[in-house]
Amino acid sequence: MKNAPYPLNTVDIPVKTLNELLAFTLTRFQNRTAFRYRDQGEIKTATYARFVADAKQLAAHFLENGFHNTNIAVIGENSYFWMLTYFAATGSGNVIVPIDNQLPDDDVIHILKSSGACAFVFSGDYADLAGPVKEQVKSVKLLINMKTDMPALLENSGKISANDAYFIESGIKENDLAAIVYTSGTTGAPKGVMLSHKNILEDAKSGCRFMDIALHETMVILPMHHTLSSTPGVVAQLMGGSTVSICSGAKNISKDFLDFKPEYTIMVPLIVEAMYKKIWETAKSQNKDKLLKKMIKISNALLNIGIDLRRKLFKSVLAAFGGNLQWVLSGGAALGEEYVLGFRAFGIDILQAYGISECSPGVSLNRNRYKRDGSVGVLLDCNKVLIANADETGIGEIYVKGSNVMLGYYNDPKATEDAFDGEWFKTGDLGYLDEDGFLFITGRMKNLIILSNGKNVSPEELEYKILALPYVLEVLVYQEGDRILAELFLDEENFPDREQRIEADILALNRTLPQYKYIAKTIIRDTEFPKTTSKKIKRKS
Numbered sequence: 001m002k003n004a005p006y007p008l009n010t011v012d013i014p015v016k017t018l019n020e021l022l023a024f025t026l027t028r029f030q031n032r033t034a035f036r037y038r039d040q041g042e043i044k045t046a047t048y049a050r051f052v053a054d055a056k057q058l059a060a061h062f063l064e065n066g067f068h069n070t071n072i073a074v075i076g077e078n079s080y081f082w083m084l085t086y087f088a089a090t091g092s093g094n095v096i097v098p099i100d101n102q103l104p105d106d107d108v109i110h111i112l113k114s115s116g117a118c119a120f121v122f123s124g125d126y127a128d129l130a131g132p133v134k135e136q137v138k139s140v141k142l143l144i145n146m147k148t149d150m151p152a153l154l155e156n157s158g159k160i161s162a163n164d165a166y167f168i169e170s171g172i173k174e175n176d177l178a179a180i181v182y183t184s185g186t187t188g189a190p191k192g193v194m195l196s197h198k199n200i201l202e203d204a205k206s207g208c209r210f211m212d213i214a215l216h217e218t219m220v221i222l223p224m225h226h227t228l229s230s231t232p233g234v235v236a237q238l239m240g241g242s243t244v245s246i247c248s249g250a251k252n253i254s255k256d257f258l259d260f261k262p263e264y265t266i267m268v269p270l271i272v273e274a275m276y277k278k279i280w281e282t283a284k285s286q287n288k289d290k291l292l293k294k295m296i297k298i299s300n301a302l303l304n305i306g307i308d309l310r311r312k313l314f315k316s317v318l319a320a321f322g323g324n325l326q327w328v329l330s331g332g333a334a335l336g337e338e339y340v341l342g343f344r345a346f347g348i349d350i351l352q353a354y355g356i357s358e359c360s361p362g363v364s365l366n367r368n369r370y371k372r373d374g375s376v377g378v379l380l381d382c383n384k385v386l387i388a389n390a391d392e393t394g395i396g397e398i399y400v401k402g403s404n405v406m407l408g409y410y411n412d413p414k415a416t417e418d419a420f421d422g423e424w425f426k427t428g429d430l431g432y433l434d435e436d437g438f439l440f441i442t443g444r445m446k447n448l449i450i451l452s453n454g455k456n457v458s459p460e461e462l463e464y465k466i467l468a469l470p471y472v473l474e475v476l477v478y479q480e481g482d483r484i485l486a487e488l489f490l491d492e493e494n495f496p497d498r499e500q501r502i503e504a505d506i507l508a509l510n511r512t513l514p515q516y517k518y519i520a521k522t523i524i525r526d527t528e529f530p531k532t533t534s535k536k537i538k539r540k541s
Helices: 018-029 048-064 080-091 105-115 124-136 164-168 197-210 227-239 250-260 269-285 289-304 315-319 337-346 413-419 459-466 498-511
Strands: 033-039 042-047 071-075 095-098 119-122 142-145 177-182 192-196 217-220 243-246 264-267 327-330 349-355 362-365 383-388 396-402 424-433 439-444 472-480 483-490 521-525
Touching: 018 048, 018 080, 018 197, 018 227, 033 048, 033 080, 033 250, 042 048, 048 080, 071 080, 071 105, 080 095, 080 227, 105 124, 105 177, 105 192, 119 124, 124 142, 177 197, 192 197, 197 227, 197 362, 217 227, 217 250, 227 243, 227 264, 264 269, 269 289, 269 327, 269 337, 289 337, 337 349, 362 383, 383 424, 439 459, 459 472, 459 483, 459 498, 483 498, 498 521
Parallel strands: 033 243, 071 095, 071 119, 095 177, 119 142, 217 243, 217 264, 264 327, 327 349, 483 521
Antiparallel strands: 033 042, 177 192, 349 362, 383 396, 396 424, 424 439, 472 483
16 A cells, blocks of 8 residues: 555544453453463463453452552563553552563662552562562562462452452542653663553554554563553553463563464564564575575565565565564664665564653554654654754754653652653654654754764764664764764674774765764774663663
């Protein structure tokens, strides 16, 4: 279909709170499979009816133990029990506090204290945290081990509870707090982003209007504590009656693709890049890389005259993803155009999106059949964007306002005040809108290099260009005095001549840039850069 605007999907989802969403799914999809997941190696399924019954049972446990209007924290790898905790907490008039499962124990303790969590739900892998939490976090009165406690709590799932009516017909309002999500930025201490039921649901509804996801098979890969995983990856999927397969960890991605055969998934660029490289490594190891390149040329030529044979020509490539994968939503960081074009050549569309936890998280996305390479798509209809203090090129800070924008930062009125300019949330990201309303991201305000001549340089712009060099795996551009430096981690295995090539390639790149953006020096490092738990390079402070 021609890459042009087309009407939004009709979305009739009359729900204002997350517990209303579960009640809604019972009227539409009760016998359909909601979740598929692994349990001790065996694939199990849960219908929408069972999921809602299990969520109500756990919610009743919270309520019968006196937990209402409290904060309930959860940590662990992706699992059916993790998702149950999310909906049981939000459906019982409590607030879910998802904790990054890659954080060190001290940081987990800090978040439990900061959030004032009264209950702590954890997977079996985090059982050793129970002791320190009991000793150090006085607010926590209830601990639930998903492995040893949760099965017993759900034994009577489906039985009418005294609190059943409360769960479905509760007094929860759309503007009530639903989740406190702690950020994990590349600099600065994490802040607790407060999201209401309305924030999360309006963002998910908007995503459903913009993307065709109803009744599809999807797979959750990203950790569920990320809003990019929980909102478009689960909440929006339940709205459309999709079947959500749960990938429990990075080591299981390949196997889960083969077993679950999803049509759609969400990834961050790091995963997209790794999978693309794996395709070519496999082809090279089988001496089929030259044949694959030839087939791509033929396929692209056929596409230009309206003949699409990609799913037949590249059946063996697509088989590694289960054979049914059609599109991937990519967010969290910039993705090189070569990966978008590369996967498109095989018949998989990578739809880049833009979001931030404070916006629940979605702000814009490339639609299934209306996209622009290099952009992060058109604006979701739940929000508006203002490019503030734009320079002569139209680039400025991205401001957002809408029903998806957070209530503020938990117990931090100063940070909340600083984050807003009137009604507009200041994202701290730099970008511009083109004539058709597609949003382009160019960098971060706090990373901006300001030279003594008054010129501003976005390090992300230069990093993006350097990453186009095939032997560069990671790069960090920063300022030293009035000079711009590029620190590089290179591909030693496949490019033995990498250090000989870099000087000439940087010189060639400089010739394409204004003189004030010249890279004055390159530094080659022997190891990968330190990263945050969301796999972003930690920038130099």
